[in-house]
Each structure stands twice: as structure tokens, then as C-alpha cells.
Amino acid sequence: MTKQLRYLPTGQGNGEMEPGVTWRGHVARGMLLCPAPDCGLTFGRVVAGGARRHHFAHRPGEGEHDAVTGPETLWHLSAKNVLGRWAASHPGLAGWTLHLDDTPITLPDGWRRPDVLAISPDGVKVAFEVQYSALTGTDWQARHDFYAKAGVVDIWLFAHHGPQWRPATTRQLRRSELVSRDPDWAATVQLSGLHQTMLRHGVIPLWLDPTTQTIGTATTRVHPANTSPGERLWEDSAYTLPPHRTFPACHIAADPLEQCDVDLEAGELLTPARCLHHKERDRLQAEEQVAQERAVQVRAQLRAQQEERTRCRRAAEQEKRRAIAAQAAQEQAEREKREQEELRRKEEERAAAEVRQKMPLAQQFPPMFEQEPPSSPKPPWWKPWQRRA
Incomplete structure (x- = not known):
């Protein structure tokens, strides 16, 4: 009448379904229908013995549907x-x-x-x-x-x-x-x-x-x-x-x-x-x-550190280039200064040469026009050397 399945607890075939009502008595009153399709018969007994699980069963000769059940x-x-x-x-x-x-x-x-x-x-x-x-x-x-x-x-x-x-x-x-x-x-x-x-x-x-x-x-x-x-x-x-x-x-x-x-x-x-x-x-x-966000932060920190290292490296390279440029400029200035001094010296020499060219030869070459006293004649070789006093 309830159309609900009843489950026989393991090993309780001889026990009570509820206080005062045993499973065997419940089955004997025809209260349990077989759930197999097209059967419609009630279970007639409770099998509670041997090695098999305690279960409900039909009376001998009833419910011939082994293939279905x-x-x-x-x-x-x-x-x-x-x-x-x-x-x-x-x-x-x-x-x-x-x-x-x-x-x-x-x-x-x-x-x-x-x-x-x-x-x-x-x-x-x-x-x-x-x-x-x-x-x-x-x-x-x-x-x-x-x-x-x-x-x-x-x-x-x-x-x-x-x-x-x-x-x-x-x-x-x-x-x-x-x-x-x-x-x-x-x-x-x-x-x-x-x-x-x-x-x-x-x-x-x-x-x-x-x-x-x-x-x-x-x-x-x-x-x-x-x-x-x-x-x-x-x-x-x-x-x-x-x-x-x-x-x-x-x-x-x-x-x-x-x-x-x-x-x-x-x-x-x-x-x-x-x-x-x-x-x-x-x-x-x-x-x-969270791990991805942390990874993003780590990557951002690494990127910032890399950028900072790059900035420092570029600043050092620029400072180095400026020092090299300053040194080159200084060397260029010194070179130009030496060249100017050389040019000035050459100009002075050229001006002096021009002044000398305008002077008389006696003034240009005084030694050539000076009268030197005659030197004493050299004694013949056969004469003994006289020591000068």
C-alpha cells in the first residue's frame, strides 16, 4: 500500500522490524509485495540461515521469475x-x-x-x-x-x-x-x-x-x-x-x-x-x-631593479663619455695651444729673418769683416820645438 521498498538489515531475519512486530510476522500477514515487474505476488517467507544474506523470498512454487529477479x-x-x-x-x-x-x-x-x-x-x-x-x-x-x-x-x-x-x-x-x-x-x-x-x-x-x-x-x-x-x-x-x-x-x-x-x-x-x-x-x-599577483609584483620589482641597474649603467656610461669628451677637449685645447705657440715662434723667426735680410752684411755677419791679428809663423819641422815661456 505504501509502495516503498523495505530493506531487511543484515543478519536480522529473525529480529523485529519494530517493537512487537517481527519481520517474519510482517511477511506472514502479506504486507510485502515483490518489487519485480509484472509479479504482483507477496513475499511468503524470510530466509535467515546459511551463508547467504538474510532476505525475503516467495513460497515454493510461486514467483517463477528468477531471470527477472x-x-x-x-x-x-x-x-x-x-x-x-x-x-x-x-x-x-x-x-x-x-x-x-x-x-x-x-x-x-x-x-x-x-x-x-x-x-x-x-x-x-x-x-x-x-x-x-x-x-x-x-x-x-x-x-x-x-x-x-x-x-x-x-x-x-x-x-x-x-x-x-x-x-x-x-x-x-x-x-x-x-x-x-x-x-x-x-x-x-x-x-x-x-x-x-x-x-x-x-x-x-x-x-x-x-x-x-x-x-x-x-x-x-x-x-x-x-x-x-x-x-x-x-x-x-x-x-x-x-x-x-x-x-x-x-x-x-x-x-x-x-x-x-x-x-x-x-x-x-x-x-x-x-x-x-x-x-x-x-x-x-x-x-x-594570490600567487599570480605575487608573481606580478615580483616581476615588477625585478623589472624596477633591472631598470634601476640600466639607469645606473647608462648614467655611468654617460659620465664616462663626458669624462672622455672633457679629456679630449683638454687635449685638443693643449694641442691648439702648442700649435699657436709654434706658429707664433715661426712668425717671430720669420720676422727676425726679414729684419736681418734688410741689414747690411757687415751687421749681419760681423765676424767676417773683423781684422784678426796675424798669427806667428809656424817653425819648420826640423827646428826643435821651443818651449814658450
Whole structure:
């Protein structure tokens, strides 16, 4: 009558659903319908023994739909039911019309029927897709492009088991991107080609566990590195961030579904982990802006110092050139002075020569006209030398 799924807690098949009401008694009164499509029968017993999980089951001979009630189909039904109930009770989706797997999105080139479709009073559409089976990145991109072309916000959730949930290998866990781990993170899983395609389109993978009604968000933590001023800090900071598309695996941060919200502007399911992602991203961008501004200041200071050194060098060169010019001018003045003195000396000599030329020869050459006394004759060689007294 309530059309809500009941979850049998692990190991509580023989316990009480509520005070005074056991699970077996609740089932015996025919209060639980089988969620398998086109079944319509009630569960007739509780299986609480052996190695298998405690669960509800039909009576022998009833409910012949083993192929329909496989684990994946029941998980899928549970996930759609959980999402539907969450959307119906979420304050942010109040007044929206909900459709569970019954309203297709049609375009001229095809159609798709989302698992859960929420339509606002003004026509905004949000499609929730719960993916349990294998899916390639190419197929996901085609579906994502289809919803974008139809103007529908598509939110993808993956199963917490099966092909979409593969624990990380020991080798992957040793990678430097995954060494640091928060103890509150639930698990570490591999990022398949589908997840890498989503990351390249800016979509963060999410996982849904309908039993615990929790959402797992792809998360990682990387180590800080020495960065120069102005260098990007996006992938070099020890904070919770969405994984890079080249990461082989990621950690899973689990949050209650009731604490999540729909961000229509970003087109995603806003989990508390995603809020932390955005907060850290904004902080890192602010730090990067500060680093860039600091780098601009450093470059301005270096430029000012370089200009000051250039100015000093130019001033020194100008002073040197002025000293050289002054020395050259001084040498030129001295050279001109010597030349003038030489010219003056030559003029004086020329003037003296002209004056001498006008003088008589006796005045010009007095020795030539002076009468010298006759000298004593030299005695013959045969005469002995007489010593003068």
C-alpha cells in the first residue's frame, strides 16, 4: 500500500522490524509485495540461515521469475525507488513532478526513457540515470549529448557492485596520487574508460548504494610540490579534489543521500564531498590568484631593479663619455695651444729673418769683416820645438 521498498538489515531475519512486530510476522500477514515487474505476488517467507544474506523470498512454487529477479535488476529497482522517494521529499524539488521509468524524452533522431525524471513547474527537466550494466565511454557520451540536445540535465549514478565497481589493485594503490587517504573515505575503486570519458567532460562519477542510501563521490588527494611564483597549484596541493582523468583509480567519499542537492547550474548532484571539492577549488583558485599577483609584483620589482641597474649603467656610461669628451677637449685645447705657440715662434723667426735680410752684411755677419791679428809663423819641422815661456 505504501509502495516503498523495505530493506531487511543484515543478519536480522529473525529480529523485529519494530517493537512487537517481527519481520517474519510482517511477511506472514502479506504486507510485502515483490518489487519485480509484472509479479504482483507477496513475499511468503524470510530466509535467515546459511551463508547467504538474510532476505525475503516467495513460497515454493510461486514467483517463477528468477531471470527477472536477478541481483542487478533488484538493485536497479531499489535504486530507482530510493531516488524517487528522495526526490519526492527533497525541499529543493518541492512542487516538481516525478516520473519513475514511465516518461520518455523524445527527439526527432531518437528517444530515451530516464530511470527517474523530475520536471519543475516552469519546465526544467532533470533525468537521473542509474547504471548497473556495463557501458562504454562512447555510449555514455552519445546519451549525454542526447540529453544536452534535449535541454535535460542528466545525473548519472553507478552501482556499488558489478562492472562499475572494481576495487583498486595493490599497484594502483601505491601510486603517488593515491598514497594519502582520509580514514573517512569508504573505498578505493578503479576508474574505467567510461569514468575517464566522464572526467574529460567535467562530470565527476558518483555511485549509489540503495541499501544504505548513500552516494559515493570520486575523490583523491595528491601531494604538494614546490611551485614557482605564478605556477598552477591545481594538481599540486594536498587537498580533497576531483581526480584527474589520468588517475587509474580514486577514493570514494560516501555521504548520505538526504544531504545531497541538485545543482541545476552545474548540472550535477551536489554531495557534501562535491561541496568540499568546490570549496577547495575556490580556495586553490584564490591561492593561485594570490600567487599570480605575487608573481606580478615580483616581476615588477625585478623589472624596477633591472631598470634601476640600466639607469645606473647608462648614467655611468654617460659620465664616462663626458669624462672622455672633457679629456679630449683638454687635449685638443693643449694641442691648439702648442700649435699657436709654434706658429707664433715661426712668425717671430720669420720676422727676425726679414729684419736681418734688410741689414747690411757687415751687421749681419760681423765676424767676417773683423781684422784678426796675424798669427806667428809656424817653425819648420826640423827646428826643435821651443818651449814658450
